[in-house]
Amino acid sequence: MRYRLLKHLSEQPQASQRHLSEVLGVSVGSLNYCVNALIERGWVKATNFRNSHNKLAYAYLLTPSGIEAKTRIAMRFLQRKLEEYEALEHEIAQLRSEVAAAQAPAGEAVSD
Template sequence: MDFHILRQLARQPHTTQREFAKMLCVSLGRINYCMNALLDKGWIKAQNFQRSDKKLAYAYLLTPEGIDTKARITARFLKRKRAEYDALKAELEQLTA
């Protein structure tokens, strides 16, 4: 979950918790819990900003530590996906041989 949140915040820091919940198909409470954990870890910081509908909202920005963490998580994610790809490719080769 952290990977998806950090990746989205790098792209669009004004994403709301409600938008995250909808994108990831999880409850708003779960997103709130995850966002608070990321804040506590120091990976993101929250800043107030004025939305066009005149309501106050938050922009969640990656901290330097958050950027480093996102890079490490991304590398692990890609390594896992490459291993899955290689295993699937080998299985397909066996099935078609």
């Protein structure tokens, strides 16, 4: 979830926590906890601004260390998915061989 949250914050820094919680499929409380953890790590900086409805809101900006963290997390995710993809390719090749062997004629058919 960290990567998805960092990605959304980098793309939509003025998104509300309610909107982010809906997009990520978590409760507002859980999202708030995660955002605060990112702020404590120094990956995100929250700045105040006033939106068009004249309510106090925040813009969440990724810090340089947050951008680096997002990149590291993305690289680990990509590596894991590539390993899963290669394992699936191998499994599919094995299954195709088994199916081909099962469909090959096994000699003469027995007649009724």
